[in-house]
Amino acid sequence: MRVLVEADGGSRGNPGPAGYGAVVRTHPTGEILLERYGSLGTTTNNVAEYTGLIEGLKAALELNATEVDVRMDSKLVIEQMSGRWQIKNPGLRPLAASAAELVSRLDRVSFEWIPRERNKAADALANRAMDEAQGKTPSTELPDESAPAPSWAPPSMENATRIVLVRHGETALTKQGRYSGRGDVPLSDEGEAQAMAAGGRVAGISRDVTAVLSSPLRRCVRTAELIAAEVGGVPVTVVDDLIECDFGEWEGLTFAEVQERWPYELNAWLGSTSVAPPGGESFQAVAKRIRGAMATVLKAYAGGVVVVVSHVSPIKLILRDALAASDAFLHRLYLDAAGVSTMDAWPDGNIAVRSVNETAHLR
Structure with a gap:
């Protein structure tokens, strides 16, 4: 058999x-x-x-x-x-x-x-x-059974919440291609210019911004402040769960340096979202807190326009879930510093991704 x-x-x-x-x-x-x-x-x-x-x-x-x-x-x-x-x-x-x-x-x-x-x-x-x-009441349903049925009908914007996802501007580590997780590095001069340009793009999407939310790290907070200034001075609200993945012992290193020193651990990490860098955080753990943060955002700002300034890993995970993509998506999508992505979400769970990693405003 x-x-x-x-x-x-x-x-x-x-x-x-x-x-x-x-x-x-x-x-x-x-x-x-x-x-x-x-x-x-x-x-x-x-x-x-x-x-x-x-x-x-x-x-x-x-x-x-x-x-x-x-x-x-x-x-x-x-x-x-x-x-x-x-x-x-x-x-x-x-x-x-x-x-x-x-x-x-x-x-x-x-x-x-x-x-x-x-x-x-x-x-x-x-x-x-x-x-x-752990004494919790388990769900008897598979995770996707309550997902809305796909439709080819063009979505109405009624009751939709628009989410504008912005990666922070460039830092010294960004330019050098180094893992930059919990290290609190500032924007470079180029990063400041990129953040202002991203603000202009966000203003082009909507000047009626409800909220500007940011990771607690200063490269994101500063980016969010510059964007907020472009859209009418909306206060910046820090959301702790929007913070970048903790890369542990790989923080500040290049991919090549990690590959040389941790070849087995790197292969395992690339092969499974359940694996964390040594002393760090797995993408599964990041996804769990990001989903919680986004659920709170959609509830608190339903029907509004929300700018979310965060990092590569959280934004990739948000887009992966929105597109119902596989984990391979995380290693195939490139997000530029100050790149802008836009998606709409409805109360019934439907999502439409409008754009991914817009960079025309940076040229």
Whole structure:
């Protein structure tokens, strides 16, 4: 018998409260045969992901499967189990060995990486395990079931909230191509000019701006102040959750420097949004706080025009969610300093992205 195994795991803190989920489906029709999920106490994302794989393989064997197609959104686990990446983390080697032993009992096993949005059932089970362990009431629905149905009808602007996303102007680290996370560096002279130009573009979009919101870091606050001056002196409101990703030990380094010193960790980070830089913050963690911040913004300024001045990672994550894109979007989209993106959001959950990374005002 041939089955599909979808597996996932997660950790709220990395390390932190963790859980795994696994779904066994019929091949090729995809009906669910068996589900597994459980709490793992405090551990890392990678341990939780490997545990999801192990439990999924065990479940397949219990169903007397002989062929298994494994699908996961963890690039690390898929590449390591496929033999293309070395397992350098000693803590993962026993788990990989356990998974390999289960694989040896089957006639054929394939491993395929899939985007997170195609692994929602296993992800929901992992989150259910974490919720139950923390005493929360888990949702019984998959995350996308309440999403509005797509439509080709041109959207009416009635009740829409316009969000203008602006990346801060250039800093010394921006110009040098260095990771710039929580370090509070100021705008360069060029960055000041870019911020004023962005203000002119925002004024062209709307002079009836309801609010100008900013990350707490001064490169964003200064950009927001210059934009606010161009649109009638709207006060700048600092929103802490709009802050950039914490790049930990990579702060202030170039990509090449990180690649030379942390090749394994960099590959893992590029392969999964659940992985954090050493001493830093994962994109999953950033996405969680950004979604919370945007939900508050849409509620507080419903029907208005809101300028959000933030950083590369938060803006990319907002646009990824708005476009229902995969995680690969995060590494394929380039955002210029003082680039402007615009989107509209409606109370029923519909979103229209109007523009991404406008830069004509910088020329």
